[in-house]
Amino acid sequence: MNQFLMTFYITTPIYYANSLPHLGHLYTMIVADTIARQRRQQGIETFFLTGTDEHGINIERAAQRQGRTPQEQADYVVNYFTKMTAAFGLDTAHGGFDIFMRTTKPFHAEGVSELWRRIAKAKTPKGKDALYKGHYEGWFCAACAEYKTEDEYAKPTVDDEPPTCLIHDTKLDRISEESYFFRLSAYDEALLKLYERADFVRPEARRNEVKSFVAGGLQDLSVSRLKTSVSWGVPVPDDPNHTMYVWFDALTNYITAIGFGNEQQNRAVGFEKFWPALHLVGKDILRFHAVYWPAFLMAAGVEQPRGIYAHGMWLDPNGRKMSKTLGNTIELDVLNRYFSTDAIRYFCLREMVFGQDGRFGYENLIDRTNSDLASGLGNLSSRTLTMIQRYCGGLVPSGFISDEGRLPAKRAGVETETTAVSNFVEHARDEFIRHFENFAFSRALEEAWGIVARTDKMISDAKPWDLAKDPAQVQTLNAVLYRAAESLRWLCVLLYPVIPNSSREIFKQLGIDADSASTDPKNLAWGELIPGTRIDEVKPLFPRIDKKKTMDEIKEQQSEASDQRSAQPNDGRTSPPVSESSPADAAGSGQHATEADAVPGVTYIDISDFAKIDLRVGEVKTAERIPKADKLLLITVDIGEEQPRQILAGIAQYYEPEKLIGRKIVVVSNLKPRKLRGYESQGMLLAASIGEEGKPVIATFMEDVPNGARLK
Numbered sequence: 195m196n197q198f199l200m201t202f203y204i205t206t207p208i209y210y211a212n213s214l215p216h217l218g219h220l221y222t223m224i225v226a227d228t229i230a231r232q233r234r235q236q237g238i239e240t241f242f243l244t245g246t247d248e249h250g251i252n253i254e255r256a257a258q259r260q261g262r263t264p265q266e267q268a269d270y271v272v273n274y275f276t277k278m279t280a281a282f283g284l285d286t287a288h289g290g291f292d293i294f295m296r297t298t299k300p301f302h303a304e305g306v307s308e309l310w311r312r313i314a315k316a317k318t319p320k321g322k323d324a325l326y327k328g329h330y331e332g333w334f335c336a337a338c339a340e341y342k343t344e345d346e347y348a349k350p351t352v353d354d355e356p357p358t359c360l361i362h363d364t365k366l367d368r369i370s371e372e373s374y375f376f377r378l379s380a381y382d383e384a385l386l387k388l389y390e391r392a393d394f395v396r397p398e399a400r401r402n403e404v405k406s407f408v409a410g411g412l413q414d415l416s417v418s419r420l421k422t423s424v425s426w427g428v429p430v431p432d433d434p435n436h437t438m439y440v441w442f443d444a445l446t447n448y449i450t451a452i453g454f455g456n457e458q459q460n461r462a463v464g465f466e467k468f469w470p471a472l473h474l475v476g477k478d479i480l481r482f483h484a485v486y487w488p489a490f491l492m493a494a495g496v497e498q499p500r501g502i503y504a505h506g507m508w509l510d511p512n513g514r515k516m517s518k519t520l521g522n523t524i525e526l527d528v529l530n531r532y533f534s535t536d537a538i539r540y541f542c543l544r545e546m547v548f549g550q551d552g553r554f555g556y557e558n559l560i561d562r563t564n565s566d567l568a569s570g571l572g573n574l575s576s577r578t579l580t581m582i583q584r585y586c587g588g589l590v591p592s593g594f595i596s597d598e599g600r601l602p603a604k605r606a607g608v609e610t611e612t613t614a615v616s617n618f619v620e621h622a623r624d625e626f627i628r629h630f631e632n633f634a635f636s637r638a639l640e641e642a643w644g645i646v647a648r649t650d651k652m653i654s655d656a657k658p659w660d661l662a663k664d665p666a667q668v669q670t671l672n673a674v675l676y677r678a679a680e681s682l683r684w685l686c687v688l689l690y691p692v693i694p695n696s697s698r699e700i701f702k703q704l705g706i707d708a709d710s711a712s713t714d715p716k717n718l719a720w721g722e723l724i725p726g727t728r729i730d731e732v733k734p735l736f737p738r739i740d741k742k743k744t745m746d747e748i749k750e751q752q753s754e755a756s757d758q759r760s761a762q763p764n765d766g767r768t769s770p771p772v773s774e775s776s777p778a779d780a781a782g783s784g785q786h787a788t789e790a791d792a793v794p795g796v797t798y799i800d801i802s803d804f805a806k807i808d809l810r811v812g813e814v815k816t817a818e819r820i821p822k823a824d825k826l827l828l829i830t831v832d833i834g835e836e837q838p839r840q841i842l843a844g845i846a847q848y849y850e851p852e853k854l855i856g857r858k859i860v861v862v863s864n865l866k867p868r869k870l871r872g873y874e875s876q877g878m879l880l881a882a883s884i885g886e887e888g889k890p891v892i893a894t895f896m897e898d899v900p901n902g903a904r905l906k
């Protein structure tokens with residue numbers, strides 16, 4: 195038997211461990227989870243991977259900012275991922291992913307090293323070494339101790355001048371560093387040949403983009419950095435002074451996770467069994483997956499992925515990119531608090547045409563939940579089951595209409611032939627499957643809702659509540675209710691991958707013993723719902739959401755969050771800083787001390803109150819007096835962020851500005867910024883207040899401490 199058909203392997207990107215997950219991450223996981231469930235439903239042995247990308251300079255930096263080691267930083271983010279994936283039913287325990295891959299797992303390092311070694315031995319199609327040592331040249335900022343890319347420096351206004359660092363406003367040095375290069379330029383023809391496979395990169399428009407990028411000529415790729423520049427990563431085999439390029443390391447996770455280069459992992463999962471994978475990625479990281487990754491695999495002689503599907507981005511309801519600064523992000527803890535996982539999954543798959551950008555707003559989510567789920571599927575299910583309860587004694591009736599029953603049925607306007615209904619449902623099922631296989635989830639769901647609408651109309655036209663009053667219409671009534679219940683069974687099977695909880699719940703309420711998770715939609719046959727089955731208790735599936743109340747609550751939370759954000763000035767990073775409070779913590783902070791906790795004379799605070807204050811070690815970079823303000827000094831302090839903070843301190847009468855420079859101090863970094871004398875103060879420094887006059891004595895450290903370290 196063809197192993198290709200027996201097993202299936204699907205991956206999401208592995209997410210950077212420098213910031214907490216958001217809707218973009220959740221989305222790809224939901225899509226991958228949906229596809230994985232659909233394959234499992236068909237009896238195909240499926241392996242679903244998601245995880246975190248934990249190496250590289252950005253993780254090192256994020257860790258430093260948070261006063262953690264890089265491993266602690268990664269663990270912190272993974273801990274949040276663990277809670278989040280469980281809350282959204284995406285983890286293994288809920289039938290979701292099979293592995294949460296982490297690039298810091300030791301077996302991964304072994305596998306990446308194996309891939310590197312193979313490439314190091316390989317020749318390009320024209321017989322040159324695929325890997326060679328050269329020099330990486332770039333603009334280096336001494337203060338940041340890193341190379342700057344074009345968007346990280348200001349171009350010079352005068353020719354021949356070097357660019358300037360956007361953070362330090364200092365001139366950059368042209369530096370060249372030894373590096374290993376992958377001879378990517380030699381793989382253009384082979385890659386173009388690969389793109390002839392129409393299903394290799396999808397959708398079509400993205401395939402064309404990738405093709406023209408490659409046809410435009412490829413440059414060799416620097417795939418290592420000196421350990422002295424980047425140390426947090428996998429060392430290059432036999433040359434530990436070099437650290438592998440983080441994308442080389444990250445992309446390889448897709449094969450190391452299933453056992454490439456590690457016997458134990460291979461036994462546990464099986465490289466031969468599951469490779470090649472289908473990779474789901476956002477369009478912004480398509481080039482890494484569709485150009486670099488296939489080229490690495492070619493050089494190493496490893497089979498190409500089954501395909502790469504690039505989805506679009508979620509924008510806000512006005513079509514703007516989501517960002518913390520604009521305050522238009524969708525927070526996972528808010529989603530989790532107000533919406534069921536099935537509603538979120540349904541919305542994500544229904545609202546975004548897979549491959550194109552989509553818009554995500556809480557209001558739209560409420561509207562869709564109320565119209566399609568509460569009034570649509572939910573209502574159909576509850577009205578059908580309630581009528582079976584009421585008119586058929588809680589037993590699924592027979593759908594049979596005898597010869598004598600045909601005339602009354604016709605009189606009531608009800609189809610006498612079952613095929614009128616079953617043909618429609620079968621056709622919708624076939625279309626649903628076809629769209630689903632083409633990743634056209636939105637179209638597939640439209641087909642399913644076509645069944646909902648038709649069944650609803652059948653009930654409304656037949657008016658079972660009137661039929662029930664007429665003894666001559668027993669068969670007609672039973673046939674209508676049977677058809678509705680059987681259509682509902684089909685819907686549950688089709689929709690299981692999208693709304694697994696509700697699908698199973700409706701199955702249960704229908705009294706069906708089988709599991710919709712393992713019923714292959716292709717094998718559905720009309721009439722298999724057994725008459726006489728006792729239905730279960732009817733429970734509401736999708737309670738209607740009170741739009742105004744919910745939106746008011748969400749807005750209130752957003753404005754609180756935005757107040758907190760403005761207390762932490764945007765430091766120009768594209769990804770949000772790791773927030774110190776997880777949803778679980780946030781729930782905890784709602785607790786209040788009781789009167790019994792109070793001790794006279796002392797106002798105790800809770801540890802969670804203290805945790806709200808973000809105290810950081812800072813180093814004074816500049817200090818100067820402010821004209822006409824004899825008490826204030828304007829200082830800038832490096833607290834481990836990309837730009838020093840500007841702080842106004844009322845210490846001018848006691849400290850000479852020059853003497854403060856280089857001094858380590860303590861900064862309250864999440865104090866709401868405020869303006870004083872026309873200058874914005876982005877925090878506060880800590881000082882003891884001595885004597886009657888309150889002479890300030892700045893808090894400092896005896897030992898050497900890194901900037902940005904947190905005080906706890």
Ligand code: MSP
Nearest residue numbers: 207208209210218219247444445475476477507508
């Ligand atoms: N670590 C790399 C991937 C390595 S894969 C071998 C990375 N990580 S990431 O944390 O930045 O996550 C990126 C994924 O999130 C991408 O697929 C990206 O498209 C997706 N999204 C980020 N913002 C998004 C939206 N607003 N909407 C949809 N997806 C978005 O890149």
